[in-house]
Amino acid sequence: MKNEKCKMKSVKKPVRMCVVCRNRFFQNELFRLQCGGNKELITFRGTGRSFYVCKECTGSKKFVNYIAKKCGVDKEKAKLFILHFSFYT
Ligand SMILES: [Zn+2]
Numbered sequence: 001m002k003n004e005k006c007k008m009k010s011v012k013k014p015v016r017m018c019v020v021c022r023n024r025f026f027q028n029e030l031f032r033l034q035c036g037g038n039k040e041l042i043t044f045r046g047t048g049r050s051f052y053v054c055k056e057c058t059g060s061k062k063f064v065n066y067i068a069k070k071c072g073v074d075k076e077k078a079k080l081f082i083l084h085f086s087f088y089t
Contacts, residue, residue: 019066020057030054031087035071041081058087 014027030052032044044050051070057063068078 016052018054018057019051020053020060020062023054025052025054027052031058035067039071039073041067041071041078041085055087058082058085 015024016027016030017024018030031054032050032052034042034044034048034050036042036045053063064075064078064082067073067081068075071078071081073081
């Protein structure tokens with residue numbers, strides 16, 4: 001029984017870095033996103049390059065800049081992407 005408890009403790013949850021604030025979070029606290037083929041913001045689909053962003057940073061200006069650069073769109077378009085993106089579905 002004692003050994004089992006020890007095992008549980010040593011299991012590490014995966015930790016990822018938010019691309020905006022560069023803080024580390026558990027993976028389940030971050031959104032995994034990517035830029036699709038049509039230069040749009042999408043949820044990671046399993047292929048291609050992805051990045052993580054924390055919940056707080058989804059509303060930050062820096063995130064808009066990041067998306068603009070990453071997807072190759074202007075800031076206005078990046079803002080719209082984020083605005084219309086359904087993070088919680
Ligand atoms: Zn962040």
